Amino acid sequence: GKGGIGKSTTSSNLSAAFSKLGKRVLQIGCDPKHDSTFTLTHKMVPTVIDILEEVDFHSEELRPEDFVFTGFNGVQCVESGGPPAGTGCGGYVTGQTVKLLKEHHLLEDTDVVIFDVLGDVVCGGFAMP
Numbered sequence: 001g002k003g004g005i006g007k008s009t010t011s012s013n014l015s016a017a018f019s020k021l022g023k024r025v026l027q028i029g030c031d032p033k034h035d036s037t038f039t040l041t042h043k044m045v046p047t048v049i050d051i052l053e054e055v056d057f058h059s060e061e062l063r064p065e066d067f068v069f070t071g072f073n074g075v076q077c078v079e080s081g082g083p084p085a086g087t088g089c090g091g092y093v094t095g096q097t098v099k100l101l102k103e104h105h106l107l108e109d110t111d112v113v114i115f116d117v118l119g120d121v122v123c124g125g126f127a128m129p
Contacts, residue, residue: 011116012039019073023111026068026076026101030094031118034079040071047081048097064104076110082118 008029015027029036034047048067055061071077080097094115101107 008036008116009039011036011114015040015075015112015114016072018112018114019075024074024076024109025112025114026078026106026110027071027114027116028094028097028101029077029079029116030082030097031080031116032082033118034081036116037069037071037075037077037079040075041069041077042071045069045077045079047079048100049081049093052096052100059100059103062100062104064106067100068106076106 008031011027011029015025018025027037027040034044038044046067051062051067052059067078069077078097078101080093082093094117098107107113
């Protein structure tokens with residue numbers, strides 16, 4: 001959906017609800033604003049793309065605790081980040097995030113993975129609902 005309709009709020013509420021049901025939850029924010037997990041962590045967490053940039057994109061140098069942050073009731077939170085509007089591809093950044101999560105086997109260790117996808121990808125990375 002378009003921006004401002006509550007995608008992040010809904011995603012965070014779903015993550016919290018699943019965690020209360022005893023599920024291991026991973027929420028991935030896929031927006032350059034990187035505020036998807038703010039209501040779960042009460043802070044703006046560093047983005048995967050910024051952390052990768054710090055290590056010159058050598059993902060083998062990273063540990064999960066470098067980019068996964070624990071939020072409400074144990075929900076694991078990741079913010080992919082991305083380029084400012086009109087300057088790059090948000091889909092690429094989300095793909096790199098998933099690749100990193102797979103390298104560290106983090107998708108295998110969760111029951112529910114929630115992607116909070118931005119509402120205005122113009123590069124064809126996501127489909128319109």
